[in-house]
Amino acid sequence: MAKLFRAVIMGPPGSGKGTISERIAQSFGLKHLSSGDFLRENIAANTEAGVLAKTYIERGLMVPDNVMTRLLLPRLEEMTRHSWLMDGFPCTLAQAKALNSTCDLDLVISLNIPYETLKDRLSDRWIHPASGRVYNRGFNPPRVQGRDDLSGEPLIQHDNDQPEALVARLRHYKDVAKPVIDLYKSKGILHTFSGTETDRIWPYINSLLSTKIPSRPETDTQHIPMP
């Protein structure tokens, strides 16, 4: 069996983690894991962790580290036969240390995107709550305005995606992410990508991953070559 590959993608809200994760999952066959999706699944299933997490998310707060690790680490430990890419976890140094004790990461992608870009994207982010699918009227508009492409259900916007909440969210991200980024830098596995458009960053990420993971033959033709 080919060596398993474990990667994490980090970045502030709106940096394109979800968008890029989907592309990576499609091109390289990694399983895309998302902390937000795990939380939503647990909330929907009314698990103990889900009920607790909901009380924080509803107030626009981060879920405490011990709840996150209790929820996610067992799920990652079960994935002994899959290569995966984790989006949204770890967010804090405590989470990173807990993850470190469970598995060895091969690679960390960190997205560095200007504030104005984040603000523009998030003020126009439309979400299908049941699936987590995201749209943007300019970048990837839904086929029918205000409706999810697959289910036809209504799309919503999050209050905390609006500019008033964004400054505080970004400040918080910077504070908590800095030691995590420093940790991965010191391990020599951090790769940072800067820019204002996912479509321009993607070829570089694609090219980096191509050197680390064999791409899936059926999706080879979708790869965008290096400029």
Ligand SMILES: Nc1ncnc2c1ncn2[C@@H]1O[C@H](COP(=O)(O)OP(=O)(O)OP(=O)(O)O)[C@@H](O)[C@H]1O
């Ligand atoms: N690693 C984590 N640690 C603590 N709380 C988390 C973590 N990941 C997600 N959460 C909580 O779950 C909520 C939803 O997460 P999700 O990643 O779907 O959306 P988000 O906050 O809109 O993030 P982004 O804008 O970066 O996509 C977060 O607002 C936060 O309260």
Ligand SMILES: O=c1ccn([C@@H]2O[C@H](COP(=O)(O)OP(=O)(O)O)[C@@H](O)[C@H]2O)c(=O)[nH]1
């Ligand atoms: O180059 C890009 C990449 C993403 N988006 C949009 O920006 C928002 C945030 O992207 P995503 O949810 O992937 O970011 P995350 O919060 O997961 O980092 C979404 O509405 C995307 O459709 C965009 O307009 N241009």
